[in-house]
Amino acid sequence: MKRFFVFTCLAIVLFQSCKEETVSPASGLIAYTPRNANVVIKINDYQAFKSELINNNFIKLLKNTPAYKNTFGLLNALKYITPKGTSLLTFTEIGKNEFNYTLICKNHNDLFSIDSTVNRKVEEIKYEGASIKILSIGEKQIFSTSVNNYFIGSSSRLLIENLIRNTGNLKADKNLEKLYQVAQNNIAANIFINHKESANLFQNVLSENLSNNMVEFNDWTSVDASIAQDYIKLNGIATSSDSIPNTLNLFKHKSPASSHAAEIVPLNASFFIAYPAVNPYNLRTVQPKDSLFKNIEEFVEIGLNQVKVAAVKNNDNIDFEDKLQQFVKQKSTYRDQTVWELNTDDLLVTHLTKIAKHIKAAHVAKVGDYYVFAQNSALLEDIISNFQNNATLAQVPTYTNLRSELADESSVLAIANLEKIKDSGSILNPDFITGIAKTSFKDYKYAAFQYISEGTFAHFHVLLKKANTSTVNSNLVTQLYSTTLDADIVSKPQFVLNHYTKKMEIVVQDNENNLYLIATNGKVLWKKKLDSKIRGNISQVDLYRNGRLQLAFTTATKFMVVDRNGEDVSPFPLSFNSTITQPLAVFDYSNNRDYRFLIVMGKQIKMYDRNAETVNGFTLKETNNTVINSPKHIRIGNKDYIVLQESDGKLDILHRTGDVRVRVKGNIDFSGNEIYLYNGKFTTTNTNGDLIQVDQQGRLNKIALDLKENHLIDATAHTLSTISENMLNIKENKATLDFGIYTQPKIFYIYDKIYVSVTDKQTHKVYLFDSNAKMIENFPVYGDAAVDLADMDNDKKLEMITVGDKSSVICYKIN
Incomplete structure (x- = not known):
């Protein structure tokens, strides 16, 4: 189909820029492009562009083609480079069908990120008074030099030498420069194609006749790329010269x-x-x-x-x-x-x-x-x-x-x-x-x-x-997207609110301790390296009380607060010499955003305010025994309680000050489940499978539920759900499941309806039930972790997120 399959050619050329990086804005970048470059890619947002490409389902369909494989091999070494801001990636033909890349970006200290286990060698040579560094990673080499605080790296030594020789007379192709100046900056990437130089490039995908037609069609094409999991949109400008037949x-x-x-x-x-x-x-x-x-x-x-x-x-x-x-x-x-x-x-x-x-x-x-x-x-x-x-x-x-x-x-x-x-x-x-x-x-x-x-x-x-993205049948559970991360996932994906769009986004962590924020449409917005695994869930807070939300959480040694761009919020993080053993507890007693943050390190308790200052009015510094779950704030009527569970079975019910407010009459052989407010009482279970409830006078009541070992529970003010072996209970209703290894039941109350979810990690099935323990139509669906459920895009239809194949986040829409 004449002139049509340019998008396929572009998709393949683009794809392995997912193996590259991002850089800083500077119009001067364009001057360093090779004059005879076939393709120039201006990458405005590395993480977004990378996410678009590696998660686009159509591009994945091309993985067995030579063009895809060749591009992957060519750019493999670039995965160790992480530029900041705007960068340029160019492709230049040196010899027939021998394409080489050049990466141009601002120099910075963390440009290279190479694990110590990777076999590498660095050499340095001189060329016409300039330094050329040669980084060898396996069989791949990156030749690089620095000019005016710019890093220029290439798979071709010749291209670097040409640049050095012409350092005093660097100038981009005038047609390219015009297109570059008017390119959109609010998208992940812009692509510029030099048709007159690209016959062999086009022939990696297209027939010879169609490639020739592409060459003859126009001179330059500038493309703004918008790529999601189920669509590719390329918008741009094509130019042609009157002096050359086009x-x-x-x-x-x-x-x-x-x-x-x-x-x-x-x-x-x-x-x-x-x-x-x-x-x-x-x-x-x-x-x-x-x-x-x-x-x-x-x-x-x-x-x-x-x-x-x-x-x-x-x-x-x-x-x-x-x-x-x-x-x-x-x-x-x-x-x-x-x-x-x-x-x-x-x-x-x-x-x-x-x-x-x-x-x-x-x-x-x-x-x-x-x-x-x-x-x-x-x-x-x-x-x-x-x-x-x-x-x-x-x-x-x-x-x-x-x-x-x-x-x-x-x-x-x-x-x-x-x-x-x-x-x-x-x-x-x-x-x-x-x-x-x-x-x-x-x-x-x-x-x-x-x-x-x-x-x-x-x-x-x-x-x-995709043909089916515009017409979704009722009563179906459809997969909106599956976002692949750089490593296996270790945390349950979790919805967080975008305070600008009022839609939900996703936070999740991989086993290399990278924290990701994923947009509503499935694109990775950013990735942040942490020191260790996050403890429990992430909380959203508004430290400045201006409607802008931050993410608050603890790792093994740090209490962190980051903004929606992944940047640390001063004066955080706080670092600790002892290991943090429980998830961050966030209390907002009067819903006025005057937060109290509790950090648990074994027996040790520390409380901080929103300015990262120690709250001196909280007198409890240490418990007698190890705290086994994150502290809870529970309000009954107009009274506030802070609740702690100790490993010896003691239940501490405290004032805001940390002093004892209720003395519990007896110890509890805790099953490991948390404390909940259920039917006006502090509620949990013991190892015998009994429901344990404590009232405000400290009286302890035991109700036999006949729950088996390793049972799990969740509760809200008036709803209790338990799972024991293959029996799921929701209020007084029961559902019998296949025997498996189930996650904790999770209760959601959305649009005046109760939903309860469990996931069988053995068979990778996610179940969703209503309050009558009746399974929602078209469940179970595929998943490998506990889920989060919300109306992500405010269309009155629910979305559900879970882990897919180890390193992917799946988002389903429930119609």
């Missing part, structure tokens, strides 16, 4: 127009390309006496059964049919439609050379508002039949939904059926076809490509999205 120049000085080609394109077509804004005089060779196509309004190329057919729309059909007769050999009818057989099959090639030079056509028929040209009558009959049966692209909701996200008017509009073009040698490189031979693109169905000419340039749009 296909794009065919549409200059002609306003874009609407195309209705989908009304005649049959469902079994592999693609169509519509030119609804052509200037008929620009499409012809020099034949002043030829007037057959002088009234053409639109030209359409259609891929059908591995053959190309064409359609034209005129503003004077009577004149067109009259002039057509001089080329007619004979005519027939099919389903009451006239079919003309022509005395030549070169009519289109001769008269519309610039856009139809490869289309043979010996037959023509009028279908709807178009005259369709085909190599044989059978193709025409197919198109006529489908049109009369309403089996055309315009009738397909998947297509109309995709089309609705594009501009109404175009200079060029292309739609491809990805499943049908994947084995087309006229579109794709043979090696690329081999790589995707066993890959199914049915979930994506169609992809769209659009040019909108405007004077000396054209707007450029590519859109590819």
